[in-house]
Amino acid sequence: MLGVSLRVCGLVGGGDTSLELLAEAVKTLERSQSPLELARALSDHGAALRRAGRRVQARAELERALDLAHRCGAQRIAARTRVDLIAAGAKPRRDAITGRDALTAGELRVARLAADGLTNREIAQALFITTRTAKGHLSRVYHKLGITRRGQLEGALTGPLEETREAAGAIAAIS
Structure with a gap:
C-alpha cells in the first residue's frame, strides 16, 4: 500500500x-x-x-x-x-499483429461482409469504397487471420473471443 x-x-x-x-x-x-x-x-x-x-x-x-x-x-x-x-514522441506498434484483434475497423467490416457471402464488388458498393480497396482489405485480413480462402472467414471471425465478448455483455446487463 x-x-x-x-x-x-x-x-x-x-x-x-x-x-x-x-x-x-x-x-x-x-x-x-x-x-x-x-x-x-x-x-x-x-x-x-x-x-x-x-x-x-x-x-x-x-x-x-x-x-x-x-x-x-x-x-x-x-x-x-x-x-x-x-x-512523448514514440510510435507504439499496434497491440496485436495477428489474429482478430489485429484487424482495423475497416478490415473487420469488409471481412464480415465477405463472410456473409458478398462479392468484392458488393462489399465495395455497400461500404462506398473501391473494389480494389475491398480486395486490399481482404488480403490483409487473410494474412492477419492466417487463412487462405473466403470460406474460412466465418470460422476465423467467431469463436472464443466473440463468446467472451457476448458473456461479458450478458454479465454487464445483469449487473
Whole structure:
C-alpha cells in the first residue's frame, strides 16, 4: 500500500517533488506483488516526466507501463499510456499483429461482409469504397487471420473471443 500512497501523493503534488514521489512509488511497487499498481505508477511517472520535458525518460517508463498493462489485461491503463507515449514522441506498434484483434475497423467490416457471402464488388458498393480497396482489405485480413480462402472467414471471425465478448455483455446487463 505504500507504493499506492506514494503514487497518489505524486499525482497531487507538483514539480520535482511530484517526480520524486512517483519515482519512489515505482521503486516500491517493483518490489511488491502488484503488477497492476506498478503499471499505474509507471504510467503516471512517465506522463509526469513527459510534462516536465524529459521525453526520453518518459518513453522508457511509458513503454514499460504499456507492456505491463497489456500483460495484466488493463485496457484503460494501456489506452491512457499509449496516448502519453504518442505525446512523448514514440510510435507504439499496434497491440496485436495477428489474429482478430489485429484487424482495423475497416478490415473487420469488409471481412464480415465477405463472410456473409458478398462479392468484392458488393462489399465495395455497400461500404462506398473501391473494389480494389475491398480486395486490399481482404488480403490483409487473410494474412492477419492466417487463412487462405473466403470460406474460412466465418470460422476465423467467431469463436472464443466473440463468446467472451457476448458473456461479458450478458454479465454487464445483469449487473
